Amino acid sequence: MNYEKNRIMITLEVKLPDTPGSLVELIKPISKNGGNIYGILHYHDKKINDLIPVNITFELSEDIKEISLQNISKELRKNNIQIENITYGIEKKEIIVLLTGHVFDTDVLDTIKRLASKEINISELNAKFTELKEVSNVKLKIEFPENMTKKELINELRNICKEKQLFLITG
Amino acid sequence: MRVKICLIGKGTVGTSFLKLVNIKKEEFEQKFNLEIIVTSIFEHDGALIKENGINLKEVLDAETNFRNLPYWKKNVSAKELIPTLNANICIETTPTNSKTGEPGLSHIIEALNHNMDVVSSNKGPFYIEYEKIINLAEKNGCFVKYEATVASCVPSLGIKENLIGNEILSIKAILNGTSNFILSRMTAEGVNFSLALKEAQELGYAESDPTLDIEGFDAAGKIVILANDILGWSKSIHDVKIEGISKITPHAIDLVKSDGFVIKHLAIAEDNELVVEPRLIDKHSPLNIAGTLNVIELETKYAGSIILMGRGAGGLEAASALLNDLLSIAKQRKFLR
Numbered sequence: 471m472n473y474e475k476n477r478i479m480i481t482l483e484v485k486l487p488d489t490p491g492s493l494v495e496l497i498k499p500i501s502k503n504g505g506n507i508y509g510i511l512h513y514h515d516k517k518i519n520d521l522i523p524v525n526i527t528f529e530l531s532e533d534i535k536e537i538s539l540q541n542i543s544k545e546l547r548k549n550n551i552q553i554e555n556i557t558y559g560i561e562k563k564e565i566i567v568l569l570t571g572h573v574f575d576t577d578v579l580d581t582i583k584r585l586a587s588k589e590i591n592i593s594e595l596n597a598k599f600t601e602l603k604e605v606s607n608v609k610l611k612i613e614f615p616e617n618m619t620k621k622e623l624i625n626e627l628r629n630i631c632k633e634k635q636l637f638l639i640t641g
Numbered sequence: 642m643r644v645k646i647c648l649i650g651k652g653t654v655g656t657s658f659l660k661l662v663n664i665k666k667e668e669f670e671q672k673f674n675l676e677i678i679v680t681s682i683f684e685h686d687g688a689l690i691k692e693n694g695i696n697l698k699e700v701l702d703a704e705t706n707f708r709n710l711p712y713w714k715k716n717v718s719a720k721e722l723i724p725t726l727n728a729n730i731c732i733e734t735t736p737t738n739s740k741t742g743e744p745g746l747s748h749i750i751e752a753l754n755h756n757m758d759v760v761s762s763n764k765g766p767f768y769i770e771y772e773k774i775i776n777l778a779e780k781n782g783c784f785v786k787y788e789a790t791v792a793s794c795v796p797s798l799g800i801k802e803n804l805i806g807n808e809i810l811s812i813k814a815i816l817n818g819t820s821n822f823i824l825s826r827m828t829a830e831g832v833n834f835s836l837a838l839k840e841a842q843e844l845g846y847a848e849s850d851p852t853l854d855i856e857g858f859d860a861a862g863k864i865v866i867l868a869n870d871i872l873g874w875s876k877s878i879h880d881v882k883i884e885g886i887s888k889i890t891p892h893a894i895d896l897v898k899s900d901g902f903v904i905k906h907l908a909i910a911e912d913n914e915l916v917v918e919p920r921l922i923d924k925h926s927p928l929n930i931a932g933t934l935n936v937i938e939l940e941t942k943y944a945g946s947i948i949l950m951g952r953g954a955g956g957l958e959a960a961s962a963l964l965n966d967l968l969s970i971a972k973q974r975k976f977l978r
Contacts, residue, residue, distance in 0.1 A: 566900055566921060568893050598892035607892040609900075637888045639904060641921040 476532035477613075479508070479559025480539070484551050485521040492551075493524075499545035500528050503538040523554075529562075562613045564593065565620065567627060571636035573597070573608045581630055588626060589615045642976040643676045644967070647726050647757070649683040649719045649748050650734035651707070654762050654789070657956030658732060658963050663697040665964065674978035675971055680728055682707075683719040685735075690714055692727070720744065723751040730970060731757045732963055737765035739858055739878075746770055753777045753785065758974075760966040762789035762959045768862035768878045771869045784970045789962035791863045792816060792935040795951040799965070800939070801871045808942035809871055811911040816863040818933030818954050819847045819854035820886050820906040824894075824919075825931040828903055831891045846933055856885035857906065857917040864908035864915055867937070876915055884918035897921055903929055 482500075486492045493510070500507060505528035513523040530538050543553060573581075574597075582592050594611035614623045624640050631638040646662075648655055662677050669675045678694040689695055691712045700707050707713070723731070731752035735745045742765035749766050750773075752759050759778070761767070766774060767787055778785040791797045792814075801809070815821050819841055826837040838855065841847035853859045861881040868874040886906050894904055902921040905928060909916045922928050927948045930936045935953030938946050952958050971977050 566897065566902065568897060568904075568921065570888055570890060570893055596896055598896055600892070605890070607890055607896055609896040639889075639893070639919050639921060641902070 476616075477529050477562045477564055478532055478535055479527060479529050479562075480505075480535075481525055481527045481557040481559065482542075482553055483555040483557075484524050484526070484546070484553055486524050486551065488517065488520050488522050495549040496524065496526060496546065496551055499542045499549070500526065502545075503541045504534050505530055505538065505542070527559075563616065563618075563620070564611060564613050565623070565641060567610050567612060567641075568639040569608045569610065569631065569636045570639070571605050571631075571634070573606050573634075573636060576634035576636065578608070581634070584630060585612070585626065589618070590623060590626060642674065642971075643678055644730060644971055644976055645728040646677060646679045646730050646732060646967075647681045647683070647719075647723070647728035647752075648679055648732045648734065649745075650736070650763070651682055651684050652734065652736065653956040654959045654963070655682070655732075655734040656701070657960035658734065659697050659701060661957060661960045661964055663701060666697075669968075672978075673968075673971070673976075675968075675976055677967070681722070681726055683717075683722075684708075687713055687715040688717050688719070688722065690717075690722075720747050720751050723748070723757070724755050726755075726757075728757055729974075730967060731759050732967070733759060733761040733763050733766075734959075734963070735763055737763055737862075739765060739853060739862070742766040742769035746774075749774055749785070750777065753781050753783050756781055756783060758784040758970045759786070760789075760963050760970065761785070761787045762963055764790035764862050764866060767869075768865040771866070771877065772875055784973060786966035786969060787866065788966050789959045791866050792937060792949070792951065792953040793955065793958040794962040794965075795935055795937065795949050795953060796965075797867060797937050797949055798870050800947075800949060804939070804941060804947070807944055809939050810942055811940045812864070812867055812872070812909065812937065813911075813928060813940075814860075814864065814867070814908045814935070814937040815905060815928060815930060816860040816867075816908045816935055816937075816953065817854050817857075817906065818935060818952075819851060820857070820860070821930065821935075822846050822933045823855065824886060824889070824904060824906060827889065827891055828894050829931070831895070833891055834887055834889060855887055857883040857908075860906065860908040861915070861917045864910055864917060867908075868910035868915060871939075872910060874910070874913070881915040881917055883916075886919055889919055901925075905929065 507528045509527045511525040516523050591613045593613050596609040598607045682689040733745050745763035746766035749759050788798050822841050823837040861883045865876050901924050903924050904919050905922050907920045936950040
């Protein structure tokens with residue numbers, strides 16, 4: 471696992487038989503091969519010959535994209551599901567950082583909003599406390615735009631942490 | 642051939658060096674026709690001096706009572722006597738003053754000024770006045786070697802010669818066994834920083850004042866030497882951005898565990914910047930070593946990463962690095978058969 475991950479959104483257009491269990495046969499190979507499923511759209515109104523067009527959107531880590539897609543295609547073929555089209559979405563970068571200090575007392579919402587104003591989004595926040603007055607430890611999963619370097623992102627974080635006297639650990 | 646040695650500092654490393662020379666001297670005589678003669682051993686309050694060679698067994702047997710030997714000269718200093726010594730190589734093993742590099746810096750300068758080659762385990766002079774020492778050695782046609790200053794006997798500086806056809810781009814390393822031991826204990830047992838430090842002190846891995854280790858200054862000095870020596874930079878310890886490990890909590894370690902990360906105190910030389918700070922690394926990374934070990938990852942242009950790992954501290958470990966450097970100089974001076 472790398473500290474910094476480029477993630478890519480992928481949409482597969484397939485045709486599924488209108489029978490119970492067919493959706494599972496579509497989902498299983500994707501999640502088994504590292505896909506994080508974001509959404510599934512069924513086009514029942516476009517059903518032809520008992521086959522329903524389905525679009526499934528999922529995220530894959532850039533480093534395993536090629537091999538995962540190969541495996542997914544192979545397994546779907548085995549399940550008699552043909553991929554009609556593949557669309558690649560915008561690449562996102564993701565990193566994990568740790569903040570130690572009075573993360574909440576120093577207005578965590580302000581921290582999140584300030585980052586969001588620069589298109590830096592917190593996709594996950596996990597915290598551990600002991601007591602209210604004690605320092606907290608917060609893990610942030612951060613998505614940042616393709617045109618921003620890791621160094622630029624970390625500089626943004628450092629500036630906020632310096633101002634709020636938070637201890638930042640990056641990768 | 643004979644090589645006359647002046648040893649400055651008879652602490653753990655200096656004494657281990659004498660032990661090792663005593664063990665290896667016959668082997669070196671037979672193998673290389675090299676006779677290592679120690680003619681002076683300096684301490685802060687005097688010196689053992691014997692022009693035709695000190696009996697090392699006698700000094701080692703005397704243990705801490707070496708000042709009772711008849712050739713002990715009270716209140717003489719190395720700096721004062723270096724000009725009068727007829728030695729080929731000065732071995733510098735005094736403790737480091739992290740702010741000034743003294744007294745080692747003066748000893749090294751004085752030795753080089755009197756055309757003595759220098760071998761050092763004392764890193765202070767090198768992370769404070771690297772360029773000055775190297776330039777002076779070059780000007781006077783002397784060799785100066787300091788493998789023991791970084792990761793002890795792990796050939797972190799010597800590796801440069803083996804990678805001469807490649808190019809080293811950056812360095813990531815764990816260079817302080819004490820802070821690595823503390824973080825390893827916190828990770829493995831979930832104990833807090835104070836408890837892990839106390840344990841390190843009880844086991845003799847941490848000093849009673851552990852500041853230099855846990856606040857990153859020791860590792861900072863070593864990454865300066867590594868960067869200057871193997872990347873060809875010209876930095877001093879003042880150029881290093883340093884952050885210690887005392888703010889790390891078991892909760893912080895626990896939070897990143899589920900994502901496959903551990904927290905390590907890394908020394909990094911990359912993009913012309915020197916940093917010592919806690920970083921998240923993949924638990925499967927070769928840098929994820931436990932206990933008091935040191936590890937150095939060299940990123941090379943043509944062969945990816947190269948890892949060196951081993952015990953980064955200890956008397957005999959450092960002494961063996963000193964002896965390697967001594968033999969390397971003897972070879973370059975064509976003292977070996």
